[in-house]
Amino acid sequence: AQTVTQSQPEMSVQEAETVTLSCTYDTSENNYYLFWYKQPPSRQMILVIRQEAYKQQNATENRFSVNFQKAAKSFSLKISDSQLGDTAMYFCAFMKQPNNAGNMLTFGGGTRLMVKP
Amino acid sequence: DTGVSQDPRHKITKRGQNVTFRCDPISEHNRLYWYRQTLGQGPEFLTYFQNEAQLEKSRLLSDRFSAERPKGSFSTLEIQRTEQGDSAMYLCASSPTVGTEQYFGPGTRLTVT
Numbered sequence: 001a002q003t004v005t006q007s008q009p010e011m012s013v014q015e016a017e018t019v020t021l022s023c024t025y026d027t028s029e030n031n032y033y034l035f036w037y038k039q040p041p042s043r044q045m046i047l048v049i050r051q052e053a054y055k056q057q058n059a060t061e062n063r064f065s066v067n068f069q070k071a072a073k074s075f076s077l078k079i080s081d082s083q084l085g086d087t088a089m090y091f092c093a094f095m096k097q098p099n100n101a102g103n104m105l106t107f108g109g110g111t112r113l114m115v116k117p
Numbered sequence: 118d119t120g121v122s123q124d125p126r127h128k129i130t131k132r133g134q135n136v137t138f139r140c141d142p143i144s145e146h147n148r149l150y151w152y153r154q155t156l157g158q159g160p161e162f163l164t165y166f167q168n169e170a171q172l173e174k175s176r177l178l179s180d181r182f183s184a185e186r187p188k189g190s191f192s193t194l195e196i197q198r199t200e201q202g203d204s205a206m207y208l209c210a211s212s213p214t215v216g217t218e219q220y221f222g223p224g225t226r227l228t229v230t
Binding site for chain 1: 120121148150152157158159160161162165167172173208212217218219221222223224
């Protein structure tokens with residue numbers, strides 16, 4: 001079984017600053033995917049960024065980037081130039097190599113991020 | 118297409134009553150997932166459908182829970198004899214056959230009194 005741990009229940013950052021959210025995971029799988037999902041207050045969850053475990057290059061999506069350390073089983077999210085709209089719960093999630101048995105996600109407990117003006 | 122929709126958005130019920138939730142996935146997404154999210158926690162997987170076939174069920178899905186996806190379109194999740202511990206947000210997500218991204222609905226918040 002896989003586990004995902006987010007050790008920071010809450011974080012805050014000033015607008016325009018940079019913040020890093022931590023995530024560690026445990027698995028015996030070699031091929032898998034890691035995700036960061038964002039859940040704004042009272043709104044639905046959306047995908048922020050995805051990383052394939054077989055890729056050494058860290059994924060980047062505009063202001064969002066990850067630091068993926070496969071050996072350490074660490075997957076942190078860096079948000080640059082934080083904006084008020086980034087205020088949300090952020091969930092780190094793990095997915096085994098997809099197959100017909102399903103692509104279920106295993107989520108961490110979440111980090112509540114508040115961006116302050 | 119407006120995305121994944123869920124109905125109702127909120128449900129308050131008394132302990133012991135049965136409740137049913139509906140999820141309409143994105144058109145042509147043949148994979149559908151149900152998750153449960155308790156307050157302050159991350160979502161936990163409940164069950165998965167590929168088309169109309171229920172291919173995976175979590176141990177969290179007790180005998181009081183049943184899910185269906187007739188004709189491989191919308192899905193329903195029924196909870197019989199609700200308990201206070203069933204109070205949670207029930208999330209539905211869908212995805213196409215190819216790709217890893219799951220698209221989530223707004224959820225149904227269940228409160229059992």
